[in-house]
Amino acid sequence: MAAGLALAPLTVSAQTLSRLRVRSFEMTADRLNVKVGEPIHLRITALLGGRIARLNNVTLPNLSGFDLLGDERSCYPDTDGGTRCVEAMSVAPQQAGDLTIAPATLDAIDARTGKPSRFATGNLAIKVEADGDSWLSSWLAALGGVIWPLLRLAGIVAFAALALGAIAWAFGRPRRPRPTPPPAVVVEPAQPPPVEDFGLLIARLAAEPTRANVVAVREALRNRIGAKPDETFGDLLARGAAGDDRELLAAMSAIERATFCEHQRLPEAVQDALRVLHR
Amino acid sequence: MTPRILLDALAGTVVGQRPVLEGILYSLIAGGHVVLEGPPGLAKTLACRALASAVGGTFKRVQFTPDLLPSDIVGTRIFDQSTGHFATALGPIFANIVLADEINRAPAKVQSALLEGMQERQVTIGPETHPLPDPFVVTATMNPLDSEGTYALPLAQMDRFLVKLVVDYPPPEDELRILERFGGEPPEMPHDVVTAADIVRWRHMARAIFIEPRLLRYIVALVGATRAPHAYIDRGASPRATLALAALARARALTDGRTFVVPDDVRASAPDVLRHRIAFNYRTITDKVDAEELIANLIGAVPPP
Numbered sequence: 001m002a003a004g005l006a007l008a009p010l011t012v013s014a015q016t017l018s019r020l021r022v023r024s025f026e027m028t029a030d031r032l033n034v035k036v037g038e039p040i041h042l043r044i045t046a047l048l049g050g051r052i053a054r055l056n057n058v059t060l061p062n063l064s065g066f067d068l069l070g071d072e073r074s075c076y077p078d079t080d081g082g083t084r085c086v087e088a089m090s091v092a093p094q095q096a097g098d099l100t101i102a103p104a105t106l107d108a109i110d111a112r113t114g115k116p117s118r119f120a121t122g123n124l125a126i127k128v129e130a131d132g133d134s135w136l137s138s139w140l141a142a143l144g145g146v147i148w149p150l151l152r153l154a155g156i157v158a159f160a161a162l163a164l165g166a167i168a169w170a171f172g173r174p175r176r177p178r179p180t181p182p183p184a185v186v187v188e189p190a191q192p193p194p195v196e197d198f199g200l201l202i203a204r205l206a207a208e209p210t211r212a213n214v215v216a217v218r219e220a221l222r223n224r225i226g227a228k229p230d231e232t233f234g235d236l237l238a239r240g241a242a243g244d245d246r247e248l249l250a251a252m253s254a255i256e257r258a259t260f261c262e263h264q265r266l267p268e269a270v271q272d273a274l275r276v277l278h279r
Numbered sequence: 280m281t282p283r284i285l286l287d288a289l290a291g292t293v294v295g296q297r298p299v300l301e302g303i304l305y306s307l308i309a310g311g312h313v314v315l316e317g318p319p320g321l322a323k324t325l326a327c328r329a330l331a332s333a334v335g336g337t338f339k340r341v342q343f344t345p346d347l348l349p350s351d352i353v354g355t356r357i358f359d360q361s362t363g364h365f366a367t368a369l370g371p372i373f374a375n376i377v378l379a380d381e382i383n384r385a386p387a388k389v390q391s392a393l394l395e396g397m398q399e400r401q402v403t404i405g406p407e408t409h410p411l412p413d414p415f416v417v418t419a420t421m422n423p424l425d426s427e428g429t430y431a432l433p434l435a436q437m438d439r440f441l442v443k444l445v446v447d448y449p450p451p452e453d454e455l456r457i458l459e460r461f462g463g464e465p466p467e468m469p470h471d472v473v474t475a476a477d478i479v480r481w482r483h484m485a486r487a488i489f490i491e492p493r494l495l496r497y498i499v500a501l502v503g504a505t506r507a508p509h510a511y512i513d514r515g516a517s518p519r520a521t522l523a524l525a526a527l528a529r530a531r532a533l534t535d536g537r538t539f540v541v542p543d544d545v546r547a548s549a550p551d552v553l554r555h556r557i558a559f560n561y562r563t564i565t566d567k568v569d570a571e572e573l574i575a576n577l578i579g580a581v582p583p584p
Binding site for chain 2: 234257
């Protein structure tokens with residue numbers, strides 16, 4: 001989907017042209033098959049030797065048949081001491097058919113020869129389908145009236161042969177005992193951590209009221225009520241994760257406070273949380 | 280005296296628009312400036328007036344136009360014939376709450392004059408430097424519908440605003456209440472609900488609000504998510520956004536009566552802090568991408584602690 005550099009001598013005045021060492025000049029499109037109205041992102045990229053701030057004398061291709069949705073131009077240093085200038089354009093075709101985007105050109109004095117030159121990208125051929133149409137329907141339509149009846153007849157014959165074969169096989173095959181179905185696989189629902197583990201975490205928190213132990217209890221509590229990783233306490237309240245269980249709600253609230261409160265208030269917050277958790 | 284009282288007083292004048300009122304209050308507490316974006320007639324000016332009246336401070340409104348001059352904002356020096364000396368006439372920027380209406384209608388030099396004052400909190404007129412009053416909050420409005428004849432604020436200038444609040448049309452039930460409440464009568468303003476000293480005190484309290492280290496990392500991750508390579512984003516938010524997000528989360532926690540920040544404070548504050556600090560490229564327009572949805576997805580992709 002790229003069309004690259006072509007070079008031709010330029011006969012126009014060279015007084016306004018920049019002296020450039022053009023390494024490549026090409027035009028690319030992110031896709032060449034689109035429907036009417038769908039955006040195509042075109043990039044005209046010039047790789048130049050040396051550092052330059054802006055690129056003048058670029059003639060953009062004639063975009064008749066396309067709506068220009070937006071464009072931007074930027075030049076930035078390349079890794080090898082050169083400059084990469086990119087003209088990015090978004091266009092949308094107005095009608096179906098095979099459209100051609102003519103080459104973009106860059107007029108400059110070629111630093112290698114010292115002569116004014118015109119650098120050109122290649123053409124880009126864009127295939128545009130009518131909106132709502134597909135390649136399959138187009139292809140089927142192209143089959144025409146002659147091929148289609150033949151294909152249909154061949155299909156009927158093939159179907160009849162397959163049906164006869166299946167009947168013969170069904171009556172002729174040796175009988176085998178009916179296999180017993182395998183036992184149904186019972187998917188165990190995700191279980192919350194065992195009560196002993198949760199109790200252990202609470203006991204550990206009571207023994208060592210550290211932030212890490214609070215976080216461990218909070219994680220266990222969140223697992224018990226099926227909290228997703230991206231859900232905050234506010235989300236859990238909003239979707240009623242605790243149901244009508246006021247004790248659970250109080251426990252969640254107390255643990256949330258202990259998780260995020262100031263260091264000096266941590267012991268007090270942990271004691272509050274433990275009181276609720278023990279209930 | 281808690282910030283909640285001020286919020287309730289504002290809600291008594293402005294029908295609905297609760298997120299906007301909260302955003303203005305949080306910015307006031309965080310010591311930042313606000314830009315309000317929304318179509319005309321959505322109570323943007325009323326909200327600012329109500330805030331000024333409720334705070335008991337001074338309020339000035341400047342209608343930005345293409346022919347506005349910097350001296351129309353900051354003030355100028357006038358020759359007094361009776362004394363034979365130059366006297367300084369202070370401009371409308373010298374108020375507690377300044378409403379810069381349609382800020383993008385004035386050229387860059389006028390915007391710069393205002394934004395310099397916003398940043399430095401002082402203005403130099405001739406040889407004299409004048410400090411701006413405390414609290415000093417600029418609420419700027421922008422109409423997103425009429426872009427002809429406007430001068431878009433560059434990203435660097437938008438970054439000076441702590442938050443950008445999007446004001447949307449009210450739901451029908453709120454609009455019915457607007458009809459009932461303002462049927463011909465001018466809206467009743469809340470008067471001196473709090474003082475400027477209360478605001479300064481809240482600011483001190485907000486600075487002391489605790490943010491747990493895991494939440495600090497969450498804030499950094501949220502802002503960092505805007506800088507990751509993205510098809511629709513040219514540049515992400517700056518470290519100023521990181522500071523702004525922490526400040527706004529603290530203000531939210533204070534208003535909620537807490538002395539510490541929780542993940543909900545950070546996540547709820549993030550869209551207001553980030554939406555004007557991200558440089559979206561032109562593809563968002565050509566591909567008809569909703570920037571608000573894009574920001575919501577960026578925020579949603581970072582799991583809270």
